[in-house]
Amino acid sequence: MVRSGEQARRGQRGSGRQGTVKAVRRAEVRLPELTAWDGGGLEPDGDYDGLEFADLDLAGQEGTGARFMDCALRRCALDEAGLGRARFMDSVLEGVRGVGTDLAEASLRDVEVVDARLGGVQMHGAVLERVVVRGGKIDYLNLRKARLKDVVFEACVLVEPDFAGAVLERVEFRDCVLRGADFGGVRMADVDLREATELGIARGVDALSGAVISPAQLFDLAPALAAQLGIRVL
Template identity: 70%
Template sequence: MARRAAGGGAGSAPGTASVREARRPELRLPPLEPYDGNGLEPDGDYDGLEFRETDLAGQDGVGARFMDCALTGCALDEASLPRTRLLDTVLSGVRGVGVNLAEATLRDVELHDARLGGTQLHGAVLERVLIRGGKIDYLNLRRSRLKDVVFEGCVLVEPDFGGARLERVAFVDCALKEADFSAATLTDVDLRGAAPLELARGVDRLSGAVISPAQLLDLAPVLAAELGMRVLAPE
């Protein structure tokens, strides 16, 4: 069930600034069957399965569909999963370097306590996705579409949102380090919960985002540089 966005109702005072809240997934998985297969298959169909401590490193699951599944403690190093569809699925404690999820679709997905590096999600579509806890290094979301996505209590190191479209995306108690928003389009993106908030590129694309007064002060040198301003103390 979607939560009603605060401050966006009919009773809001004219001109009151507000940001529409991201709708979080609300998953209720059915009883799951243990996965007992020998590996993923291209265009495979996985429905109502539990993958527990499964070694999926190097597996080829291009175009596969996971629906009503749980992946817990799985190894995903170099897993090839482009154009995969993850629907109504929970991933907990997954780990891996170089996971390829290019052009994947994630809808009503929760990702908890992941330890990932170099994950490729360029050109992907994420809708009603919660990423909670864990650490993700060098997340590639270039030219992806994110709608109703929440990053909560996680650490993102050098995430790349270049050319992406973000709508109703929130960063809650989340570390955002050296993020790239170049050529991105932001609508109702709430950055107030990002600490630290560090931008490597794309500060000129923050129209449509909400930041706190303290963050504005922290970003002042970057904003001044973007505008070509020099800030000098009086002589």
Template identity: 70%
Template sequence: MVDRSGGGSRGGAGAAKVRRARRPELRLPPLEPWPAGAGLEPDGDYDGVELRGADLSGQEGIGARFMDCAVEECALDGTDLGRARILDSSLSGIRGVGTDLAGATLRDVEVVDARLGGTQLHGAVLERVLIRGGKIDYLNLRKARLKDVVFEGCVLVEPDFGGARLERVEFPGCVVTGADLSAATLVDVDLRDAARLEIARGVDRLGGAVISTAQLLDLAPVFAAALGVRVEG
């Protein structure tokens, strides 16, 4: 579905109809400070905890559960949080390379000003998640399920959505370069307000998304290549 009205209009005749993403509504309770020197534990249960400035690099929290937590300015280099459940929580200013969240569940979560590289979220489930600001390089979301997810004002370098399902996902103000949509399924995905949109692979999977006229023109060479059309002159 392509918006041919010439921009990101949300109403009026001819405007594209797309269901909007539902954003998380966080109301954190009073939090307990993370004990100095404490570390993550596999299958750990963390409820109402504030982690501020902690270095969690290389630690293992496989299968851990975080409920009503705030994680601020923490280092997550090589942290293993596979199959973790992060619920009703905020993550602000986190940074790290190779953070492993494969198979994790994020529900009603806000991620603000993250600086991440090579984050593994393949097979993860994201529902009512807001990712605002920051920069994420080489985000692996292969075969993940995203529902009601908003990427807002962030930079995504070569995100991999291969085989993923995206439903009610938005990218307002984002710079998205080198995206891989191979074998992805898109339902009510709104790309119109992305500041920049580059699709490296899987442009044929854009059925179920809405783009602007300007984006259509920018993507014309990619569409032509996918159709085997040779453009000359």
């Protein structure tokens, strides 16, 4: 487990981030005036445009393949919600909560996820492009074989996230806690881990090629790296 202090992070900020890793193209969502959703439950392959879903219980709803464009989901319960292959574009998910939400093979583009409280979210095979995950806590996030491009995890807590077999390009972990992360078989390019406040890697230390870490993190990762290379330190 790596804990990088504020002094180390300041030193890295001063060393020229742009010269060592390509900057993430952050999502900047600007929602139009929204109409409150007053319909019933979600529908498979439903088409939702310019709507606000606020304080709703969407637990167990089936929205497989649904399309959300210029929408906001605020403080909604998403327990066991079926949103596999759903598409979220230019949208905000704020204060959503739930266990077992199914977002397998979903597509998120220009999306902000703010202060989410989720557990066991299934996002294997999903595609995330220009996504910001800010605040909140997500336990057992399954991103196996997902594709992440221009994604920022900021000031959030990720407990045992599973990135196994995923492709990460221009992904940044800023003031973010990672505990028990699985990076097995991941392909990385310009992945910035330097400002993770806590970095715990359970598997996949050998797959960090393409990532950037701080000197303090390298020191703490040394035992795991040595074990991976078969080096005994006596």
